[in-house]
Structures are given as structure tokens and as C-alpha cells.
Amino acid sequence: MENLTNYSRLSLNQITTNSWRLPEAIDGCVRAQVPSIGIWRNKIAEVGLEMSQRLLRDAGLRVSSVCRGGMFPASTREERAERIADNRKAIEEAAALGADTLVLVCGPAPNRDLKSARQMVEDAIAQLVPYARKCKVKLGIEPLHPMLAAERCCITSLEEANNLADKFDRETVGIVVDVYHVWWDAMLEREIKRAAGRILGFHMSDWLVPTPDMLLGRGMMGDGCIDIRSIRRLVEDAGYRGFIEVEIFNQKIWDEPGDEVLNRMKERYLSCV
């Protein structure tokens, strides 16, 4: 595996500079010559979809992902239908922005019954696949770290995500590998190999020791204990050559000037990814 020597595959997931609105994040990427951005729906909503399209086109930025679809499980049929409707809207936004992938954070169980919640996720994806295909948007199932199982996502491992993705059309449904969520997994090699051909995104951050916060405690690459380069090797051995998105939830980093964060991110991308 070669070291990365330029930024052609680097993407800023916009949560990393969460204090920036979309126009500022786009300007920041242009200034830093980062060629791609992962966009959050709340940031699209702030400026509107058309303005988002125009700003991105004018800047010449690629959209590596839209975050996020998902949040499927809910107690009532009505609520679940609302979630599906909202995901259709997310698919439309991803299509309008030419995004490579709509990232699915599948959602927690509404009660103690994880098995039913997982079935709701499967049912929801089944309902969305035809529309995603029609809109030419790929759906990326992102397994989240098990510590987020109760509040964010009942899909907690690559094996589970692969099993789920297996049930759908490979052209439409794949998985997203985020080093923060999967680094601990002894089955990483087996499951990344198994995901060959359907890896739709590769996300970066680091696991800080100790972890200052379960949600907002992720670190900049190199500041934690994840062997990021080894995971990149596995993902590349599985054929992935797409964007490498930096997605850091960390209040301290959010409080820093965005340009400084982007500069550090670029340095660490070359030295640690």
C-alpha cells in the first residue's frame, strides 16, 4: 500500500467544522483545496437545496455523501411511515447534489426489543431501494459503535451490516466503514473482505484515550489509538478507491477556527491515513 501523497481522495465531512454553515464550509474546502465534502441535511436546510446546489457547482466541489438517512425504528406504523417519507426526501437531496452515497444511520430500538428494531430497519430499506435506484442514489448502511446502540443505531458491527446489505441489490445498497465505529472488531479483516465491491464510504477520526465524551469525544487522526493505516489497507485490498471522509464529532475541535482544523486534517491525512 502506498502512502497518500496528495488530497485527491480527501473529503471534509462537514460535521468536523460544525460551527460553519454550508457556504463557509464550501469556501473553506476551496481555500484548503479539499476536493470533496460530506454534507449534513440540517446544513442543507439552513440555506435551501437550490442554493446548496449552486454553491457546490460554483465551487466545483464533489459531494462524497449526504448525512444522514435512517432512524427507521419507531413504535407505531405511522411514525415508521414518516421516517420512510423523510428518507425519500433525503434520497432526493442526495440526487440533487450528485452525492455518491446517502449514509444510513439506522436508528435505535424504541424499546428493549433489538430484534424487532433490526427487522424494522430491513423493512424500511426494502421500501426505499426502488426509489433510491430510480434516483441513482446509493444507500450506505453504516454500522455504528456498540456504545451508540441504545441512542443512535441498532446496527453495531460490520458482520451485521454485511448480512443486512446481502439482502439487497448490490448496485444500490452497500456499507460505510468508519474506523471509529469498527476498529475494535476482531472480525474486521474477514468482514471488510466480505464487503468487497460494496464499500460506499470510508470515514476517519480517532479513538481518544480516555474518551472525553461518548458522542462528542472523537479525535483527530493520529491523536488516538486506532491503527488507521492498517484499516485503509484492508479497505483498499477490498477494492475501495473512493473518497476518504474526515468526520469528527468533538466540541473542542468545533470551537477552533475552521481553517486551522482543515490544515491539521490535511497534515494528518498524509501522515496518519
Next chain:
Amino acid sequence: MENLTNYSRLSLNQITTNSWRLPEAIDGCVRAQVPSIGIWRNKIAEVGLEMSQRLLRDAGLRVSSVCRGGMFPASTREERAERIADNRKAIEEAAALGADTLVLVCGPAPNRDLKSARQMVEDAIAQLVPYARKCKVKLGIEPLHPMLAAERCCITSLEEANNLADKFDRETVGIVVDVYHVWWDAMLEREIKRAAGRILGFHMSDWLVPTPDMLLGRGMMGDGCIDIRSIRRLVEDAGYRGFIEVEIFNQKIWDEPGDEVLNRMKERYLSCV
């Protein structure tokens, strides 16, 4: 599966009443008619092994486990040898107290290399097995929650623990199932079934939402989101009929009077386990 109607299988893991020393914990169990206790090595050290034996014998308490062996990976050969020596001592203590199992919290990697750390764990257990067999002490590999991978334990799932246990004599090496550490796992049913015949312990607490602390944020059974009874069903379907140990790391609970904690633990044992 029947509801539990008495306390014959209940054990107090002593960390649940961490403000008590061993004599107080033993008295507390006797007062509450809890027939078994899981003991921590630092608590044995406070009063000495002989006094611990005597207090337990006088009280007629069974020792469901000694916590903990493990912590195997280390940077140098010397350090690893020291860990092994310390584990031999733990085996002797478990034997002296007639404990069913020595619980192994296998330890974190000393650097970014999880694979090497896991090999160190395997090598260490291989070195300990003959001595454990001779002392008639069983070694229980406990997979810990992946959020503890960086600081406590590189063995993070039941599948991994089963794979590891597979390499050793089934009469000596088994696994410990703690609902807190494994509840999120989509492969729970498959892996508990696979562990049939070598489940050496079954630990209780609950996952609080939100989680107040990554180490000291476990809840009393019933206060969180874990479907404990379903997991008990899986464990009993796999043939386990041993003690059900309540092991709660929670500063707030540690600050309560121990007798109140034991009473609540007993209520919840009947209603939630």
C-alpha cells in the same frame, strides 16, 4: 423459561457494594440471604487470604468467582512474564476460596496493534492452563464492551471469546457472559448457543440511557434498556444453571448504604432477570 422465584442462584459481585470491605460484604450477604459472592482480589488483599477463607467458611457463602485475572498484553517480555506470575497467584487465590471461576479481563493493547495484543492473550492463557487445571480452577474469558477496548480488554465480542476458548481444553477454559458487555450484539443468539457447555458465569447490570460514565455508569437491572430476560433464556437454553452475579460499576450506587442496594438488587432479580 420460568421466572426466578428464589435467590438460590443469586450472587453479589462485590464491586456492586464497593464501599464495603470483604467482612462487611460477607455480613451483608448473610443478612440478605444471598447465598454467593463474587470477590475482587484487592478486597482479598485488604484482609488477607486466610482471613478471607475463614470469613467465607464461617458465613457459609459460596464464591461464584474471583475477579480478576487477565491484563496480559504488555510491551516487554518481562512485563508479560510478571502478568503471568500474577495470574498464577490469582489462580491460587481462586483455588483457596473454592471459587467456581477466575474471571479473565484480558487487557488492552499496549500500542495500536490489537492483533498482537490478542496473540499475547492467547499465549498467556496457554501458559496458564496447566496450572489452572492442576489447581482445579476454571478460567472464564469475559469479552468486554467494545467501548472498553482501548483501556480494559481487547477481547470485545462473544464470537471472539468463543474463538479463543475453542483453542483450549473445555474443562478448564470457558467464557463469562455479562449482559452489559454483549447486549448490543446481533450475533448473541448464535454465539451463546455456540458457548453451550462452557459458560462459566452470567453477570447482570443494565445499560442506562443516557450512560452517565463509560466506566462507572452501569445501572441496576430494570433501570436501563437491556432485555435481560431474553438473554437469560439464551444462556439457559445453552444449558447454564450456575450463579447469576450482579456486578454494577456505578459511583452513585456505591455511595448508597449497602443493605439498601442488596434489597433493591433482590427485588430486581426477581422482577427483571
